[in-house]
Amino acid sequence: MSEASPTSSESQSANRPRVNDVTISVATSNGTGSQSANLILMRSIFNMGIPVGAKNMFPSNIQGLPTWFTVRASAAGWSGRRRLIDLCVAMNEESVVDDIAQLPPGATLVLHKSLEKYAQRTDLVVHVVPFDDLVSGLVKEPKLSKLVVNMIYVGVVAHLFAIDMKEVERAIQRQFSKKASAAKINLDAATVGHVWAEANLPQSATHRLERMSATDGKIIIEGNQATALGLVFGGMTVLGWYPITPSSSVAEVTIDYLSKYRKDPETGKPTYAVIQAEDELASMAIVVGAGWAGARAATATSGPGISLMGELVGLAYFAEIPAVIVDVQRMGPSTGLPTRVSQGDIFSAYHLSHGDGKHPLLLPGNVRECFEFAAESLDLAERLQTVIFVMLDLDLGMNLWSSDPFEPIAKPIDRGKVLDEAQLAKVGSFARYKDVDGDGIPYRTIPGNPHPLAAYFTRGTGHTEAATYSEKAQDWKGNLDRLTRKFDTARTLMPRPVLKAATPGQVAEIGVIAFGSSDPAVEESRAELASQGMAIDYLRLRALPIDREVREFIEAHRVVYVVEQNRDAQLASILKAELPERATALRSVLLYSGLPADAQSVTEDIVRQESKEGRA
């Protein structure tokens, strides 16, 4: 990401269009086939070498409810959501009133002709497009025309912002690479839109897209896909799962790649096993059973599934069984907002289950880290013999992000402290829950080990070092204390936070801590605040439990804003519990509207809180 502040483009002369800095929103309804048109629009911009990101804000149904797709092109590389839309394509009567009302003055509105009556605002640039007439010249069949009509706005937008139609064509060919007839009809539709717009509309006076080379060699990928690849390349051997939005595609994509890339070259047999379970209790039980028996086992779910897994996670914690849970977070229970963004499972995942217990959380902040951390989680689970959570959210998991291609994982697979028959023969003794090395991590054997000392009996609570039954106070307390030592070891093994000082080598007064999909919004907000003269150091948290760096960061700053996407300040409360003496220095910036995090909201909240202090 470039350090240049994108706000600088605002200082450009008012009558010259802004170059490569535009946010487009397409308002359609769910199930009308707009998705491929939107992807093609995004891809075309990407093909021109311009950094671009996309966010799909979709309802929790299959067909008919309003849906928005935003494409943000940003030379500076900002990929977070932008609150202010520069151009809106309004195709949906159900949402059109709000869609228009939300536009800032001066924005462009591309309006379906049937919605013309809603265009009351005089402070917008309004282009009414006769989509129905244009499409009827192309296809007669109503179902097909409903799909194809979306490609017409791609052509219109291409004209307005000077997107190269060659790149639109390339994007179409890529999208429909397996279906030449579909590619043709879509290209025809885009061309019709483009030709019509050329004849009838001026190009945008405010925004323009020009070729760059910032996307050369880059990939576009969803966080869920990246996570799936991480599991496949991380050497996962057992997957138990149950479908739930927004995590389903983690498992589905994993299954796809497993079948292609995880066959034993000698025998042709799969080096994995997958079961779609009957519920999340079962998927977690499968993972726990498999981890106990020596597999590298994982599951993927979302908040409701996490709740169901609680008891088994507690079992895995006390029985010390490796397990990985990918949690693509969404809003709370039942129906309503399952397709909206939230980081609302941080607290429940960290403390999941009954009795004492804390679990390491990996917090990827971009798609590359989704890949790397998913792979790493399997190593950490076996190294620490515990449950590791990989915490995504819907924004990171289901939206498209541009990234450098992922590098092969350099670290060899780590299976942790497992004693096989020969090693057991060498050490000559084995006590399953004994802290031999002082790091709180005991050794384990896996079932099938023929050594006479190998077998042990696994229970949740109530065991001695040798895994025999005990309800003695000192045995139990000793075990809990060792688990605390193990958790302290975990602190040292988790990915380090990423530190970015406002001025390298110096410590600013204000710090900010954020994680996950909040990262692009926070980066952009820092640039905005810097342009207002407010220097902010940034610590991007990449895991819990925290270690030294986080402590030092919080200690070093007068105030630290903890940005998170939930109402209850879940991360802040965990940090306050870790550092009670600095509790008053921790403030919260909380985003919980269900929309992806945006820089403007972060900036406004920090400015508001600072000005209350009389500092800003």
Add this chain to the structure above:
Amino acid sequence: MSHEAAAPPAAPKPTKAPALNRLSLDLKAYKGANSTLCSGCGHDSITNAIIKSFFEYGVEPHRVAKLSGIGCSSKTTAYFLSRSHGFNSVHGRMAAVATGSNMANHTLLNIGVSGDGDTASIGLGHFLHMVRRNPQLVYLVENNGCYGLTKGQFSATADKGSLQKGGAVNRMDPIDICALAIEMGCGFVARSFSGDAKQLNQLLKAAIAHKGTALIDVVSPCVTFNNHEGSTKSYPYARAHEELIHEVGFVPFFEEISVDYDAGTTQVVELHDHSKVVLKKLERDYDPTNRRQALELLSHAQENQLFLTGLVYLDPSMPSMAEQLDLGSEPLATLPAEKLRPSPTALAEIMETFK
């Protein structure tokens, strides 16, 4: 021992050598920790039957994984086969835990011990789905018609009209675990009684030899909470009412006895490992390989509150979960790490598709 003719010195009186099985292990090698159950509990008899059966079959203890849920019954996995790994998991989830364990290592022989509460109430869903998948597992339900560990509440297998210790009447029809298992496609379904050591022993050995999930629903009286008059899972009731469907015999693959069985009175079914189940006809004409007949028998028993024991249903051909997953001979758990990570070339190839 030398075979020289010299007269042996006066040898000390030989102590009786313990009987050894085909692995040269004695019965002790199949025992576990001391039981902490109430004395007389049916579950302890089942534990003894397990010890004996695994000993007689000559199962290598380290090739066994013991799994259980929660309950008095589920505790018993600690009381046998101390040389096998054991996992006392959580209430009702053992079926799914065992499924995972079997995925990780399908070369192990799993034995799962559950209770009627563990299987028919909290864990019913997992039980049914496990049966559909057919992992290799001897699945025992130690069925006492009540929740022993939480002090005697009715379970879902309590018969209609049976009484709780305090006198409460059960007004609901029981869940028949065997019938459900057959409905779900289980290839080995048996019912037995903890007091019928002989039959249980034969059934257990046959279950060990079976390729997929083998269910044995064993009525196992709870002497503390469900052994009173009015209970249909008490010792006196079970003893008075047990009716054998047939006489179950088992000939393991390593015993090459060829006996001519009278086809009119005896049915022989060969199992996957070439062991044989030998079923001798008693009163009724019954073919346990006939699924419809099996379901009819169970519903007839349910309607008339009969306690029928024996091998209710057998289909040795059902593909196991490992077969359906197409697993190779090496368990996933011990595959070498280099087989688990696709090459950098593969990653580069995948990355191209996202460009």
